[in-house]
Every structure is written in structure tokens, then in C-alpha cells.
Amino acid sequence: MKTKLIKMTMGLGIMALAAQQLQAQPRNCAPREDVIKRLEEIYGETRKGIGIARRGALMEVFASDETGSWTITVTLPGGATCLVASGQSYETLADALPAQGKDA
Template identity: 35%
Template sequence: MFALRLIAVCTLLPSLASAASPVAPILCAPKQEMRQKLTQQFASTQIAAGIRDRESVMEVWSSVSTGDWTMVVTYTDGNSCIVAMGQDWFDLRPVPDQDPA
């Protein structure tokens, strides 16, 4: 399933930019297009975000149905780039106690 998702992302996002590292390409698209693909096509939701620096925010997206996850960097210029993808995402945060009332 993960391999099919990676192939779909590679073919459906229009711009493919080379990464600074020669190891792998980074897929980039305008922020709204990236969000639409992640939410509508891959049933992912944004589960975390954090400021990386003055010009970018790191986002983590995950699909509850498949367990696939995607890390996306969104830049101040309006573009978002997928920097990592994987399978079997799980949350390590403790679940707060439920109030029985």
C-alpha cells in the first residue's frame, strides 16, 4: 500500500524538485494543492506541526485507516514539500484519564 501511495504522489504532484541531498527527490507543490492531495486522496489529517525556522513549518500528516504518515515542510513562499513518508505511524503520547462525570 505504501509503495502505491508513493507512486501516486510522485505522479500527481506536478513539480518535482531535486533535494540538496543526492539520496532522494523532494516532492513540492503549492500549500493548498498539497493539503488537498493529502486530505482527499490519501485520507490524511494533520496531527502535528512545529516551527522549524523563520521561513518554514514542519507538519506531520497521518492516515488513521492506513497508518501511513507524511512529513511536510511548508515555506513562507506558499509552497509545501514532502520530505519523508512511511508506514505504521503510532502516537506515543499518554492518553489523558477520562472524567467519568
């Protein structure tokens, strides 16, 4: 359990760093509606997770339950949505939270 928590924390840190880099060098970016439409129509991916990164950037995870493909996007405050990462073998986990008052 502790290892999973560490991996998840590191993953979120990497996504936050990627969001910072995107603000400096917007590549692979398009209007949000176009990106979401493409992810859904071509890859069958729907939104599975969401978070707020630095400076108001919106980080989202899209994935397909059928194929296991996944994509991480960051939408900048100006409206552009940029691709951060993508891959295969996405799985939804439902880990139990630690009891109150106990460390993970």
C-alpha cells in the same frame, strides 16, 4: 523513557536538517492547498503535528488513523509546501511527562 526521548530528539533534528535542504533544493513541492487536498483525498491523512523550523519554515506531520500512512511536509515562507518523508505504521503516543524538577 530516556531512549524514546533521544529518538524523538534525533527525529526532530533530522526534520530540521531536511527543512534546510528543501530551502536549497525545492523538489516535490506544490501550493500548500494542493498538497493538503491530495494527502486527505488520496491517503486519508490529516494533520497530527506542527512545528516551526529554521527561517520560518512550517513543518507538519500528516497521518491516517485508518491505514497508518504518514507524511512529513515543510511549507517554506514563499508558500510552497514540500514533501520531506512518508511511510507506514504511524502511531499516536501519549507518553507521560517527567515530574517537575526531574530529568527525563
